[in-house]
Amino acid sequence: MAAGTVRAPAGRSRFRLRLGAWLLILPLFLFAAGTFVIPIGLMLVRSVQDPDFAAAFPRTAVALAAWDGRDLPPDATARTFLAELQAARGGDRISPAATRLNADLAGFRSLLLRTARNARAVGEDGLGTLAAIDARWAEPGLWAAMRRAAGPLTDYFLLAAIDLQRTDDGSIAAMPETRAVFVDVFIRTLWIGFVVTAFCLVLGYPVAYLIANAPARWANLLLVVVLIPFWTSVLVRTTAWVVLLQRDGLVNGLLRWSGIVEQPLALIYNRTGVLVAMVHVLLPLMILPLYSVMKGIGPSPMRAAMSLGARPLEAFARVYLPQTRAGIAAGALLVYISAIGYYVTPELVGGGGDQMISYFIAFYTNRTLNWGLAAALSLILLLATGLLYLAYARIEVRPEAGK
Amino acid sequence: MAHFSKLAAMALAMAGMAVATAASARDLTVVAWGGSTQAAQKKVYYGPFSSQTGIPVLEDSWSGGVGILRAKVQAGQPNWDVIQVESDELHIGCDEGLYEKPDWAALGGKDAFMKDAVSECGVGSVVWSVALAYDADRLKEGPKSWADFWNVQQFPGKRTMRRGPKYNLEFALMADGVPAADVYKVLRAPGGADRAFAKLEQLKPHIVWWTAGGQPGQLMASGEVSMAASYTSRMFAARRDDKRNFQVVWAGSIYAVDHWVVLRGSPNRDKAMQMVQFMTRPDIQKELPPLSFQGATNLEAAKRTDPSVMSSLPTDPANLAVAAPLDVEFWVDNIEQLTQRFNAWASR
CATH class of the missing domain: 3.40.190.10 (Periplasmic binding protein-like II)
Structure with missing residues (x-):
């Protein structure tokens, strides 16, 4: 009884403490949810939604979904479509539908809009009326594309994002070679991210070590040298590399002056330029976490290892390196995840074969309003990143557990 | 929904x-x-x-x-x-x-x-207009047409073009002998895009791609390229402001x-x-x-x-x-698929 009366207020005050803690993070939580989680979630959902055609042509969408997809649809469907086309004329809904159909079949956009402008009163022969406006309406492929867009859910965008499509009979097949581009771009994106991370680690590790072990005033100076570019705009740093790396730029000038090369090297507008610029831009993200970890490592373990007979390299590999693992992990993760989302740098210093997936996400979002495909590409990028992170977290956790 | x-x-x-x-x-x-x-x-x-x-x-x-x-x-x-x-x-x-x-x-x-x-x-x-431009201080005998732009024997040096299919497919067809007025008719017909990409393929090793309108002038000024497909306004601004001797060939330009x-x-x-x-x-x-x-x-x-x-x-x-108007409807219809095709092609 006595114990109970003591415990109850303690429980209540702990609850109050916890509530206070929750209330403190509530603004951050709401901010993150409102500006980050919900918008991204809503955008990603678009990768499996296909609302645009059905919004403009609701009854046609239902009729097409019921059609077996073989040859041409029943004439009643064509008449429904014509009636809805006239009703949609001049409204805001027909354009998103036209954009959606055009993504599947180039030319569909202008065909649909022109047909809407020219559609007259529907007679007995719906298909005939349409074919009189434009002969392409007699092609079964057109109706199959409309059936694929009937919604409300679709795998069209996700398939397209990995270079697959449904053929007119509903089976899954590869995209034609002239349109199959995304798998290559995904592999390229992940590969560039990997190479950039590796370079950042190799270059950043000694720098971080130097800063962590230098006398205080030198360390501060070095840190500022790392931080100033970090605070400079990515665009500025990228264009600075253009000046340095171009054909008659500083680097080529130096190489030719010193006689190392005769002809200027192609250092920019190709993969070399992308890697150089990205490594430079992302290097601080590797150095800073490494530095913060190295700062906490004293000299004694290394001295002890060497006094016990380890050669310097061995002592480094077996004593120092394992202690910096958390820094390597954080730095590599920061650099890698930043790198695979890169857009501006490859755009400015890359060539035709160096564009990363963000370029396409921006293109479909902003230029062609194909938000479904943009969402599907984003979703795959997010999943790939998530999977890599999980795999990496497993590798990271195992040695800890073994200790 | x-x-x-x-x-x-x-x-x-x-x-x-x-x-x-x-x-x-x-x-x-x-x-x-x-x-x-x-x-x-x-x-x-x-x-x-x-x-x-x-x-x-x-x-x-x-x-x-x-x-x-x-x-x-x-x-x-x-x-x-x-x-x-x-x-x-x-x-x-x-x-x-x-x-x-x-x-x-x-x-x-x-x-x-x-x-x-x-x-x-x-x-x-x-x-505004996109046209062939060159630096007359570097090329004494200037190119006169898109066919010359493709002629790397007579006019050595790299070229710069906007990265993307727009304008380039048109210029490629003109270089291949299609009159400016017929370019979009050919592009709309079956095989038209194939023909344009095949022509671009010939020039591919000599192309540096630009993405921002200021780049062609920069690339020509720095000697990276000898010719450009560029916004004409930028070329004339460089003549005025930087005293560059850039020349514009209006034949076959797209406005x-x-x-x-x-x-x-x-x-x-x-x-x-x-x-x-x-x-x-x-x-x-x-x-x-x-x-x-x-x-x-x-x-x-x-x-x-x-x-x-x-x-x-x-x-x-x-x-x-001597110019051709940009066919907006063609590009609104085809920009997605031709951009995909362009990128697949450019990275090969």
Whole structure:
């Protein structure tokens, strides 16, 4: 009884403490949810939604979904479509539908809009009326594309994002070679991210070590040298590399002056330029976490290892390196995840074969309003990143557990 | 569903762009393409408009994309009012209902403007052009046609072209012997794009791709390339400002019209329309071409433009006669698939 009366207020005050803690993070939580989680979630959902055609042509969408997809649809469907086309004329809904159909079949956009402008009163022969406006309406492929867009859910965008499509009979097949581009771009994106991370680690590790072990005033100076570019705009740093790396730029000038090369090297507008610029831009993200970890490592373990007979390299590999693992992990993760989302740098210093997936996400979002495909590409990028992170977290956790 | 996509648009606008401040308290905001062209517009348009009407004007710049405009309109209370858009953004945005419709009678009637400048949703702002250009200080004997642009034996050095299929497929077909007037007919026909890509393939090892309009001039000035497919306005600006000896070959150039639009739901709609009227008046518009080297859309303005710059403008009759207009409908229909194809091709 006595114990109970003591415990109850303690429980209540702990609850109050916890509530206070929750209330403190509530603004951050709401901010993150409102500006980050919900918008991204809503955008990603678009990768499996296909609302645009059905919004403009609701009854046609239902009729097409019921059609077996073989040859041409029943004439009643064509008449429904014509009636809805006239009703949609001049409204805001027909354009998103036209954009959606055009993504599947180039030319569909202008065909649909022109047909809407020219559609007259529907007679007995719906298909005939349409074919009189434009002969392409007699092609079964057109109706199959409309059936694929009937919604409300679709795998069209996700398939397209990995270079697959449904053929007119509903089976899954590869995209034609002239349109199959995304798998290559995904592999390229992940590969560039990997190479950039590796370079950042190799270059950043000694720098971080130097800063962590230098006398205080030198360390501060070095840190500022790392931080100033970090605070400079990515665009500025990228264009600075253009000046340095171009054909008659500083680097080529130096190489030719010193006689190392005769002809200027192609250092920019190709993969070399992308890697150089990205490594430079992302290097601080590797150095800073490494530095913060190295700062906490004293000299004694290394001295002890060497006094016990380890050669310097061995002592480094077996004593120092394992202690910096958390820094390597954080730095590599920061650099890698930043790198695979890169857009501006490859755009400015890359060539035709160096564009990363963000370029396409921006293109479909902003230029062609194909938000479904943009969402599907984003979703795959997010999943790939998530999977890599999980795999990496497993590798990271195992040695800890073994200790 | 519609509600849902509205939510998504709103979310996108929130995530991607600055959260719009209270629209009622906002000044009239005009958005153009930045750089020296916008500086010229400020001098000729925004400043005089403000001082003559007492309406303060805020400036912003963008690099195109109808997606931004859709997100702003769907989110409600757009923070931009008057925007200079390219013709594809005009067409898609007009179909999507993103723009307020101009009153053509108040603008002086449709007949006061060149045909390509008149539309349901916008008023032509300038005529610009993409053409073959070269540095005459480096090439003594200059190229005369796109066939010469492809001729790397006679005209050595790299070339720079805009990264993407637009303009390049047209130029490739012209280099392959298609007359400028027939380029889009060939591109629309089966095998047309194949033919253009095959021709591009011949030049591929010699191409450096540009993405920002300032790059061709830079690349030619630095000696990286000897020729460019470039915006003509940039070439003439470099002649004037940097004393470069850049020459433009107007034969086989492609011209297009940019447009002023007013975003739907703009809280400053009336002021915005007033500003568009001001900027397209002959006595005002005629001052822009000598500064920006882009052509006037108002016929009277074109007539009254300073004759000393006339031959540097896309609207010069001699230059128009050998040029082809950009086929907007072709590109709106085909930009997705041809961009995918271009990227698959460019990375091979």
